[in-house]
Amino acid sequence: MQKDDVLRLFHNPDLILPMQQNLLADIAAQAASVNMPCYVVGGFVRDLLLGRPVKDLDVIVEGDAVKLGDQLVKKYGGKLTPHFKFGTAFWHVPDSEQIVDLITARSETYERSGVLPVVTPSTIEDDLRRRDFTINAMAIRLDGEHFGELLDPLNGRSDLEHGFVRVLHDRSFVDDPTRIFRAVRYEGRYGFKIESATLSLVNAEALEVLAALSGERLRNELDLILDEKNSARILFRVASLELLKRIHPHMPEFDQRYAGFIEMDNRLDIPADRRTMGYMLWFMDLSEEDIFLLVNRLDFSNEMSLAVWAASQLKRGLPHLMGSTPSVWTYALEKLPLLSIYAVYLVAREDALLSYISLWRHVKPHTTGKALKARGLVPGPRYGEILTRLRAAWLDGEISDKVQEIRLLESML
Numbered sequence: 263m264q265k266d267d268v269l270r271l272f273h274n275p276d277l278i279l280p281m282q283q284n285l286l287a288d289i290a291a292q293a294a295s296v297n298m299p300c301y302v303v304g305g306f307v308r309d310l311l312l313g314r315p316v317k318d319l320d321v322i323v324e325g326d327a328v329k330l331g332d333q334l335v336k337k338y339g340g341k342l343t344p345h346f347k348f349g350t351a352f353w354h355v356p357d358s359e360q361i362v363d364l365i366t367a368r369s370e371t372y373e374r375s376g377v378l379p380v381v382t383p384s385t386i387e388d389d390l391r392r393r394d395f396t397i398n399a400m401a402i403r404l405d406g407e408h409f410g411e412l413l414d415p416l417n418g419r420s421d422l423e424h425g426f427v428r429v430l431h432d433r434s435f436v437d438d439p440t441r442i443f444r445a446v447r448y449e450g451r452y453g454f455k456i457e458s459a460t461l462s463l464v465n466a467e468a469l470e471v472l473a474a475l476s477g478e479r480l481r482n483e484l485d486l487i488l489d490e491k492n493s494a495r496i497l498f499r500v501a502s503l504e505l506l507k508r509i510h511p512h513m514p515e516f517d518q519r520y521a522g523f524i525e526m527d528n529r530l531d532i533p534a535d536r537r538t539m540g541y542m543l544w545f546m547d548l549s550e551e552d553i554f555l556l557v558n559r560l561d562f563s564n565e566m567s568l569a570v571w572a573a574s575q576l577k578r579g580l581p582h583l584m585g586s587t588p589s590v591w592t593y594a595l596e597k598l599p600l601l602s603i604y605a606v607y608l609v610a611r612e613d614a615l616l617s618y619i620s621l622w623r624h625v626k627p628h629t630t631g632k633a634l635k636a637r638g639l640v641p642g643p644r645y646g647e648i649l650t651r652l653r654a655a656w657l658d659g660e661i662s663d664k665v666q667e668i669r670l671l672e673s674m675l
């Protein structure tokens with residue numbers, strides 16, 4: 263690719279925001295002033311060449327990235343979070359949400375499969391060679407007269423053009439089996455194919471290392487898949503590669519009938535969370551024992567575990583609630599996370615669940631504890647009983663105005 267073509271992409275505000283363009287120019291100028299070769303890499307280059315808006319700014323230098331970060335903060339402000347051990351730093355750019363990842367070019371060696379690698383400072387070529395796929399192993403140089411030079415020693419561009427996800431060497435998945443999930447994610451996101459020799463490396467050895475990965479690392483990969491637009495389809499592919507059973511023998515496939523429900527519908531004023539919704543839909547039909555096993559295996563937070571468990575309990579309990587009065591529904595549902603109720607509504611289409619979400623949960627009597635005290639009632643459990651009874655009367659249509667409420671209240675005192 264000619265330098266001019268790269269420059270044209272670089273100056274396209276639909277791909278790189280003007281603010282990001284300025285930022286890269288500042289970094290490039292600073293790196294050039296201290297003769298430090300400096301590059302953008304990874305997903306940035308991949309997405310730019312695909313004509314897609316870039317997300318993260320990952321900058322690699324052949325030199326000390328923390329030192330460069332310090333100089334940038336001195337000159338432009340903002341804050342630096344350095345990690346001296348890895349020679350990396352986050353630059354929190356002033357007056358913006360933008361964070362730039364500054365990285366010292368490095369090579370990596372895996373002492374054991376599946377554990378994090380040992381890193382040593384090195385050249386940009388070595389840094390590209392430590393990466394997962396050819397499409398992620400390209401760099402564009404930023405400093406001085408080199409600005410716009412594409413570095414593509416592993417032929418990533420050709421794979422980008424032909425739509426192939428290809429590893430850089432045969433041990434890639436054994437070194438780091440999370441890359442198998444990443445490969446499937448790129449297939450789904452870009453409509454690519456895992457190249458056939460690469461696919462054959464999803465073999466018994468790699469899958470054995472995958473099975474031994476920590477719950478946190480595996481969940482992180484599943485989280486990223488749930489963040490994708492095509493997550494259900496990607497999970498279908500994950501299942502067809504037998505990856506799920508390696509995570510845990512009881513791990514189910516994602517029910518494709520629920521695919522459309524992962525997209526959150528914000529109209530109901532429920533805080534949107536794709537991941538929680540995804541896991542609830544995925545696990546809600548499992549037995550309580552299996553849910554327990556999986557939330558442990560995947561190291562779910564308490565909140566996530568509760569959401570999944572509540573959705574499964576509610577779905578199972580629906581037949582018993584069917585035909586109940588609004589007050590019975592409301593008291594049964596009130597203890598459950600709203601998002602769990604919504605997930606069950608999406609799959610079961612039980613109208614009472616929607617009525618609860620949009621109406622019933624907001625129904626409260628006019629009478630308050632304070633009002634009961636003013637009437638001379640001694641504070642105690644009776645307060646709760648009275649207020650619950652009044653609320654039920656509103657919910658079930660026994661009363662429909664304040665006068666009726668007072669009348670009912672007085673009949674109870």
Ligand code: CTP
Binds near residue numbers: 305395398399440444
């Ligand atoms: N990388 C890798 N092996 C991994 C994870 C990441 O080699 N297991 C490398 C890839 O070169 C990747 C870069 O680190 O491009 C940054 O990783 P990440 O931010 O996770 O990926 P992005 O390329 O930004 O892609 P995505 O859009 O999926 O976030």
